[in-house]
Amino acid sequence: MEEPIITIKAEHQIENVINKSRFIAHIKPVADEDEAKSFIAEVKQEHKEATHNCSAYTIGNQMNIQKANDDGEPSGTAGVPMLDILKKLETHNVCVVVTRYFGGIKLGGGGLIRAYSGAVRDVIYDIGRVALKEAVPVTVAINYDLTGKFEYELASTSFLLRDTQYTDKVSYSIDVVATEYDAFLAFLNRTTAGKFDLIEGEVKHLPFDITT
Numbered sequence: 001m002e003e004p005i006i007t008i009k010a011e012h013q014i015e016n017v018i019n020k021s022r023f024i025a026h027i028k029p030v031a032d033e034d035e036a037k038s039f040i041a042e043v044k045q046e047h048k049e050a051t052h053n054c055s056a057y058t059i060g061n062q063m064n065i066q067k068a069n070d071d072g073e074p075s076g077t078a079g080v081p082m083l084d085i086l087k088k089l090e091t092h093n094v095c096v097v098v099t100r101y102f103g104g105i106k107l108g109g110g111g112l113i114r115a116y117s118g119a120v121r122d123v124i125y126d127i128g129r130v131a132l133k134e135a136v137p138v139t140v141a142i143n144y145d146l147t148g149k150f151e152y153e154l155a156s157t158s159f160l161l162r163d164t165q166y167t168d169k170v171s172y173s174i175d176v177v178a179t180e181y182d183a184f185l186a187f188l189n190r191t192t193a194g195k196f197d198l199i200e201g202e203v204k205h206l207p208f209d210i211t212t
Helices: 033-046 079-088 108-127 144-154 178-192
Strands: 005-008 012-018 021-029 052-059 065-069 094-101 129-142 160-166 170-177 197-200 204-209
Touching (some): 012 108, 021 033, 021 108, 033 052, 033 065, 033 094, 052 079, 079 094, 079 108, 129 178, 144 170, 170 178, 170 204
Antiparallel strands (some): 005 129, 021 094, 052 065, 052 094, 129 197, 160 170
């Protein structure tokens, strides 16, 4: 099985204030370089009165494309430190823009590096990263009298419950990592005594939370 691809959950932003300067970090998952450039342009338009809109992005599952831009800050104090955080946290296919509104107090080279890299780290951890893994989306339907044991044991597994629907039966939408599928079938049979209806989807890359 291929290694999971790490990215972020969704578009997000946070703001840090350092010595009266506002640093607003905007981040977004992007599929290609055109989408990254479009996101940078959108942020620059929204914050056209800002002192700087520095950016960095990685594209490709091997980070084949890596770009950084200081947008007027001293060379090497913004874009590259931002890119370094994306790489350190193995965050693929994302674009980040850090908008700075200067507060009147100079931070110096080291201060700028810490401010810009810190903003990127903070926005990534605030929204949370996900690992895209090859997985099978399934729907499992069982009778109500089986739900107690099923749900109790499901909570202690790595099978990811996405949704629950209640009709004449209880239907669970679950994502199962492809390499764990045989174990999932064994789990179903054990917790329901084989009394379940199963609909399998196609294997695809699906997001699973990670904690580091």
